[in-house]
Structures are given as structure tokens and as C-alpha cells.
Amino acid sequence: MPWEDVLKQVREVMDELAPQAEITNIDLEGPLVVVYTRDMEFFADHPDIIKKVAQTVRRRIFIRPDPSLLMDEAQAKDEILNIVPEEAGIRDIYFVPETGEVVIEAESPGAVIGKDGQLLNEIKKRIRWAPRVVRAPPLESRIVKEMRAYLKLVREERREILRNIGKRINRPPLSGEQWVRVEALGGYREVGRSATLIMTRTSRVLVDCGLNVAVSDKADPWSGAPYLYVPEVWDASDPEKPFKHIDAVVVTHAHLDHVGLVPLLFKYNYDGPVYMTAPTRDLAAMLLIDYVKVAQSEGKKVPYESKHIKEMIKHTITLKYGETTDIAPDIRLTFHNAGHILGSSVSHFHIGEGLYNIVITGDIKYERSWLFNAAHNRFPRVETVIMESTYGGREDFQPSRREAAERLKDVVMRTYDKGGKILIPVFAVGRSQEVMLVLESFMRNGELPEMPIYLDGMIWEATTIHAAYPEYLNKDLRELIFQKKENPFLSPIFHRVESVERREEVISSSDPLIVLSTSGMMNGGPVLEYFKHWADDPRNTLVFVGYQAVGTLGRRIQNGLKEVLMSLGGKPFTVKVEMNIETIDGFSGHSDRRQLVQYISSMNPKPERVIICHGEENKCIDLAIGLHKRYGMETMALKNLEVVRLR
Template sequence: MTSDILDEIKKEILAKLPKDTQVTKVEFEGPEVVVYTKNPQVITENGDLVRSLAKELRKRIIIRSDKSALLGPEETINKIHEIVPEGAEITDIYFDTVTGEVVITAKKPGLVIGKYGATSRNIVKNTGWAPKILRTPPISSDVIGKIRTTLKNSSKDRKKLLQRLGRQIHQGSKYPNDWARVTSMGGFKEVGRSSMLLQTPNSRVLLDCGVNVAAPDNKTAFPYLNAPEFSIEELDAVIISHAHLDHCGFVPYLYHYGYEGPVYCTTPTRDLTTLLQLDHIDIAQREGNPLPFNVKHIHKAIKNTITLDYGEVTDISPDIRLTLHNAGHILGSAISHMHIGDGAHNLVYTGDFKYEPSRLLEPATIRFPRAETVIMESTYGGREDVQPSRNSAEKEMMKTIYKTLKRGGKVLVPVFAVGRAQELMVVLEEYMRHGMIDEVPIYIDGMIWEATAIHTARPEYLSKDLRDQIFHMGRNPFVSDMFKKVQNYNQRKDIVESPQPAIILSTSGMLTGGNSVEYFKWLCEDERNTLIFVGYQSEGSLGRRIQKGRKDVPLEDDDGRTKEFHVNMETKTIHGFSGHSNRRQLMEYVKRLNPRPEKVITCHGDPKKAVDLASSIHRSYKIETRTPINLDCVRIH
């Protein structure tokens, strides 16, 4: 069946290509149709031809050179340096002989691409190699380096995966697409361990696979992979909405469990997910509570991840076509639009989303080709969940910081390493640069520095304002001298013992572990200091207990003995920095969805909030709503 489809596609492609094109092979690699040719310049010089072919075939078309048409590596490197302007600042060039790609890493990748792709096409014309262009992070990133090395060393394995996947995707539907259903496997009427299984007559797709890091036991920490509907052998694909652990933290277990298929997400999500998963393993081992997977399963996930840009339409199974859209939550966060069957049904899964512009990101997408069913978060879905504006939140925070610094204190902000930390860095840099708060060291601890490095490598995913600053004004707030990287225990001790006021951003955001707990123990008994919460504190976390007014907290001291720490420091919760939509934004999002859905299902929220949001949507917009609990199955078509 697959070979018949491929033969048909090959005939159509050959009929459309110029007569002098020397095609040697056409094959499926995952969702893509790859055309190998001895003279690729004939096709690549006509960009409209490839676009029109892709549109007509409704497939992604990739042009690659036959091995016989490739220039030698040394000559190719010389040619690239001749063709690419010096201003691009190329930092690395290596060759993937399996795919016929030359991977070029540069500080200014736009100059390697050239206007309308002219420079990269020139590379193909003169060398035969297809350029894959990567950005050199302005801040060195260990994680990006490891990922690129893993992909470089696993090229043959990736090609085998893609070829196998291509055969599965293009085998055609065996059964009519007359139904579709979703099983809630985690994160329904709760926050944490988000996961759901989409089933059609021809496909099984897992949407998110997270953990609840604040759960008291394994029973409530992980998704219900023992649900009767779930079979690892039948799973076609995994889609990850974003990199927070409650959405991606259990993916490596799938590979430990025997999964061999792909994970789909954006490139920043892949990079940030790897960072957070590695840290999760490290913390669990240090705390003597090892996870049911290890680093090798994270590497397997990297090798099997297929990254997509926003708006890129991709077949992921015989009857499901996936498009990712901006969710506005954290870097690379995505709303998943799934076109099921030949227009039989369209499902939109928001993941966590923010329907408001922030300093870091553009607001979540509201326009889709079709959207019969929407599954949306309800974290702040209760009628009382009305947060202040971002502007007033910033002013409140700066006022608190100003007062703390004036009395000679230190400000501790436990913060999520991904998203919230970078949002605060942009705000602090601007206020300090304009002299609106005293210029003091801003210490960056934990994973925040590495997460920020990943942000600097993917500026195309940032807000328009930040992109303008970075690309047109030559000012990148993340690399400001105001920020000081903290690397070890001794540096932390020096910061705490110094009489100089300071601002400390440190993980974890809920004081559930990490270096923020150490800072808290050292700083909490001095009334000059301030603890500022800027994110959600889950039930059971140390952050929630302090937030509720707990004044005596038993924790291990530096000698490993349990000690009661008395909270004398000022504690403040500032709402408005959340990467989640508040109640008003959630309602407004549904109101403005285009087209309006027939059904809305709420998830990722405490029971009352999930129900409150669903009933309000039904009353206000006359849309059918559902609020499943974990292990419920909802037929959506």
C-alpha cells in the first residue's frame, strides 16, 4: 500500500519537475517526501516550484543531492566561506553524510540564509550540500551542545526511524473515520501530570505526558499509563505542548517502557524539555527518590523528537495532521491543532496558554482553519481568579524591591527556571537601566542561566518588541552585565553573608527543592529581607505553606539536622506575572476563537475552577462543555 502511494507521488513529482532534473530516488522520511537528485540547483533555484508541489500534494517536500553530486568536505568549507559574508560569524561547520546536509552554526544565521534564501541556495548550487543553519547562542548552552552532539552521532538511527515512520504515516487509513475520543490520563480536575490519549479508528496519539513534582506518592505523581485504552505498542505519536515538567516530565519513561516512535514539539520545547528532565533526574537521585527512567531514555527521546515550527502542517499518522500554534505561555509553547480524517473532525488542545501579550511572548493564537472540539486549561478558571494587569504587577514588584534594597535587605524570588525567570530578567534590566531601582547585583542561580541561554538561541520565538531590541537595536537584555551567574555553594554563602543588598532569582519556584530553599533558610530570619512569590504554589509545597502564613518551618540545616526556621522576612505574593490566562482572559479567548467550537473540555485546574469555567462558558456562549476526571473517556466525534 505504502509503495503504491509513493509510486503515485513520484509520478506526480516527476511530471512537475523541469525535464533536465536528474532524480535518482524519492522516499518517505517521516512526514516528508524526500527527492534525491544529481542536479538539485535546478529545483532549488525555483522556490515556487517546491512550494506549489507541496501544496498540491499536501506533503512536505525536501530536496537533497544524490551523493554523487556532493563536493568534498574541505572544498565545501572553502566555498561556504567564500559565499557567506564574514559578518555571519560562522562558528562551526560539519557534514551529515546520511542526509546530505551541511550543518552551519553562526552568530548571525540570517546572513547565511541571505535575502529570500539567496545565500543558502548559492551554497546548494556550488557544493550540492543542503545547508542546515543553526544559531550560535549568545550565552553558551551546555544543553544545546549536548543535543546537537546527540543528533550528529545518531544520524543513521534517525534516518531509520524516519523511514519506518514514513511507511506508517503513508500506509493509508484502514477504517472509516467515523469516531474519535479522548481519554483523560492525568491533569483533569487537578494541576500536574497532564496527559491524554486521542484515539481514532486508525491512530493512537498521546497529548503530553507529565509528572506532578509536588505529589506525595507515585500513585498521584504519574499519568495513568495503566488505563485499559492505553497500549504502548499501538502508540503512533506523542505531542508535547511545552517544556514544563507537568507536561513533559514522564516522556522518558515511555522509552524505558518500550516506545519506539516520535515525539512532536517545537525546537525550544525540545531543548528546554531536555534541560528540565535532566535536572529532574539529578534532584530525584540527590533526594534518594530515583525516577523510573534514566539519562539514556532522555537521549532516546532526543533522537526520536521531530521539531516543528509554528504553522507547519505535518502528517503524524494515517489520519491525523498536526499544526502547532503559539500558546504564549513559555518559549516554544504550542497549541496543537489536529485535523482528523479527511475533515471528519478538528481538535484543538491549548496546553497552558496566555491570551495576553507579555514582555517575553506574543499572545496565544485564536484563529484556526476549523475547531469542533477545544480542550483548554482552567488553572485560573474560577470566578475569583482575576489577576492585576502586567503593568500593575511590575510596579508592585519594583515598589517592594525598592523598599527592601533601601533598608539594606536582600530580595529572594523563587522562580520557575523557564518563562517566569526570563520575564523578570527583562523587567529588572529595564527598570535598573532607567535608574528606577538601585543598581545592585542580580544573581541568577539554578537552571535559570541555562534556560536563558536557550532563550537567546531562539529569539525568533520571542515577542516582537524583544526581537526588535535584539535584531534592530543591538541590545539583548539577557546578556546584560547586571546579571551574575551563581555556580556553587561558596558563592551562595558569599552572597548571603555580604552586607550589600541584592536580588536573587533561584529555582525552584515552589520551594520544593533546589537552591531557592537554601537561600530561604539563610535569609528567612532577617526582617530586612523579602521573599516574593510570582508563580503558582501547589498544595503541599513549602511555598504554599509559607504563602498561607506559616511562621515556623522544619527543614534540614547545613549539618543535615532538622531545625525549625522562623520566618521573620517579609513575604509577598505578586499576581500578574503568571504565564497562564486569568479568568477574564480564558473567557475572552473562547469568545474570540475563530471559528467558534461546538464543544469545550476543561482540564489542568482544581475541580471547582474546572467546573466553574466550563459552566460559565456554557451559560455565556451556549457551547457544550465537559469537565472529565482522570480515566474518563469522552467521545468528541
């Protein structure tokens, strides 16, 4: 149905079901149909009407107050501060005109709400904005505040972007034979540059667009990129808008091997939507900006600029777990928890009216961790699963989280007894926060001697983003932070390395200490500064707690490299690796072989087909063979550039 007919149908159904409600406008906003009214009380008293309208037109319907009803933001903020007592501890008040909401962050949410909701009702009555009260995060995130400010700055531009996206989503599907294909564009039989294209007769959706940092080249900004130049993605007849046939981009999580080249699409004037969770958006912005900055400082040619990251943010539509939305005329998307990092998602694609269902896992952890619940694997329908296999080899069995923690404690204790220092390369997001929790717990309980833990790179800022989205953490950690008031991330053992001078002080310290630093595979970042100064001392220990991709310095050291050519003051010199090298499995955010098999075995209903990706070639093939032998289902380990018709 053309978009004009969609709006017309919504108006007709509203007139039929709610003739007494004063509707001032109906408009498209990305995948939503937004109905503006002067009578919010009517719809609050009759919530079933919206449900009936949505079921009739088969669209997501949102009711919002007519903008003319809303009090000026500055005046409304003053009113809120006058109504709410000081003991509520209001930290921030920000407005979301797109939804007609005002979000009130407070240390004591109950004091904002008042007895039986009296204060909240008073706020709503006076300012006409819909108040939403949230507990103030224990750590303030610079990225989150900047994101809010930026989205407010580009509010009008974004409104037009979303309207155009809505028009494209609501175009009529093409008639004729219906089919579904997927094309492997990157991350198949390899780890890095993840990209998968879902194609139907009507639509094309790109899932992830990552960078392989292990093979990035200083001279070639396209090195490590997915195969974006294939004709299904790149329209060579229109060099100004070569990606114009892509309906949507879906990002499973914020690591660079999944999101690192999404801004490149906007460099070539892609103007469609990017779907991800809110924490993925904030973490991705942080990591992408850092990637550009670090690459430029190392003399590498970066394939895009910071302005293209901003364009990505403008076009980003965030979804919550379990929220289903149209992303193309014949494709609906639902995100579920992947258990990998904050905001990471298993993506469920429902194609056509019951035609076909695809699940793309992204990176998953099918085990409850210190931070997250286990990855979701229950879906109404699924015919094909596209699943990662980072640790999918037949011998890839990782120890439990508890065993990994005990091993780390032992390594730290032995190094401490020798008077050495511990260097742990970590990704800013995921492993760093888990290692922080484990070390803090051991030191708080007296199982390790208390010593300073220094956080270098983007780790601290990533940790503050975790605090801003507590609903994405597991129940135990939320309870520890908010109910027991024992926030492990606020422990005095943690110290932020904010400058080169501070880093030099840590490097030259003679005391036992621990440094968590990026990058996690030692292919760049501040971790190299610590390594070059500490590598020749056998009292020190380098601890790998995450996957080291083929070709990275971390992988070569892990495999026994004893000399590393580096530079100091611009002059090359050789670093002898005399420090102790330890690899501690069990901290990974990826499932091991057992968990990957269990993920499929406990899925109900069982998929007809499993396509394996995101693993070294032998691991992809091995997992595909193992699943086929065990369950008799069709399995594939596609190569990059292969296409398979699913229906």
C-alpha cells in the first residue's frame, strides 16, 4: 500500500473508532505512524483503541500530544524543579519532543513520583509533557549527554529523514514470484568485516558492515572492508548514490568488526535507516570516533570522516529488545539479547506475510555472565539461522566463568609476589567491564591484595555507558548497584588514565599494579606503550582474556613471538619479549563449541538450515559438519561472495 494510502487508512479508522477525539495530524516517522491529538486523556482512558487501529492497518501506531499543548522547555524545567522536593536528587531533565516526553533523572525516583503518583500527576497537569522518571546512573557518561544534545540539535533535519524513511518502508511490495536470498559479503570463514545481505524480490537489507582491523593497511583505506562493490550492493550507474538500493542497515553490536564501516555508506550518500539498540548507538559512536582519531595519529588513511559518523547517528533508529518493527515493505525486525556486549542483539527477520524467517545471531554468549543474561534463542518461527563460530572448533571448550576468575586470581597473585606488573589487553566494551568486576570482587573480599587498577583507552567512558543502561544488565548486577548500593565500578581501586603524562607515571611506577588497556588484539592503541616498556622484564605478565585474530600482534605474541619491531621517539627498535605470557579462556563474550551446539539444540522450533560464519575456516567447517551429523539439518559454511537462495 502506498504511504499516502496508509495515512488515509489510519485517518479513516481513527474517525470510525474515536470520532470524539481531536486528531490534529497524522504523519510517518520511520517505521511508525504517529497520530497527534489535543485529547491525550481520551486515549489514556481507552488504550484498546490504539491496539485496534494498529491491528487494522498492520502498522505501529503512536499517540502523541499536539506540540501546541506542550509548555516551553525552559519553563517546564523550572516548573518541575518547583514541584519536586530537593531530596529527590534530580540530576538531569531532558525533553524528547518526538515522543512528547520529559525524562527526569533522579537519585530517588520515588520522591519525584510522590505518594500515589500525586507529584507526577501534578507535573503532567502543569506542563502537559508526559513525565518519565528514571533512576540517575551512578556514573555520568559524556557520550550519552553529547548524544542527547546532538539529537536535539538536528531535531528538524532528523524529522524529515524519518519521514522519508517512512515513505520508503510503506511503498507497495513487488508482485510476482517471491524469493529470499542471502549473500556473504564479509566475515565468512574469517573473523572480521562482518556483512550479510538479505535480499527479497522487493527489498535489500545489509546486516552489519564491519572492518577487519587485523589487515587494515596504511595506504589503502578500503583494506579490511567487506565486498561492498558487488552489483547487488553497489550501483555503478550512479556514482553519487551507489547504495541507493539498500533499504536498511541493521547493526548487531558496537564492535568495529561489525559497525566499523557503516559511516562509509554515508560518505557515498546512503540516506536510509540504521537500526540498532540505544546502547549500541552510543558505544558505536564512541568507538568509531576513537578509531578515526587513532588511525589518523598512526598515519593510516581512514575511509571516512567524523562528519559521516554524525550522519550515521542522524539516520539511526533505536529499538528495544522484543520490539518488532517494519524495516522494509516485506521485512520486519525484532532484536533480542545476544549476551555478548552491552546492547548486542540477535536479529530476527520475518519476511513477507509468513513467507520466511531468518535469525542472524551476530556474536553471542549462550551463558549467563557477570554482566548479561544468556543469549535469547526462542522465536515464534525460524527457518534459517546464520550463526557465529569464533570458538566453534571441535576442541574449543572454554572453562566456566568461575574457573576463569580463579585462574586470573592465580596469575595476578604470582605476578604480585614477584613484584611485577600485569598488562591486560582488552576491548573497551565487554571484556574490560567483566575483568573489572572480577578483580574488584577478589580485592573487596580479601582474596587478592589491594592494588591500583589503571584503565587506559576508552574503557572508562564505555563503563559509564553501561551505567546509563542498567536495563540491559543482568538482574543480579542491577540489584547490587541500585538496591544494595554496592557499585563495583565506583571502587577506589580503579584509576582513569586521562593523559600521556599520567600514562608515563604508571609506566615508570615501581609498585605492583594492573593495567587494562585497549586495543584488545594489540593492533594499536595505548596498550603498545605499556608493552614496549614492560615486555623485557620477566617479573611482568601479559594476560590475554579475549580472542586474538589471525594476523594481529596479539595472536603472534600468543603463538610465541619473542621479538617485536616497534618505534620509540620515532626511531625503530626491537623489543624482546621476556615477560610472562598467559591466556585465560572463559572471559570471552563468544560461545564455545558446547554452547553453540546447545544454542541450536534448545531452539524450539528447530531451524531447517544453519549457516556458519564469523570463524576461522576450519572452525566454520567443523561446526557445520558437527551440527549436520548431530541433528541431520542442512548446514553450510559459506565463503565470502557466495549467495544462497533460502526460498
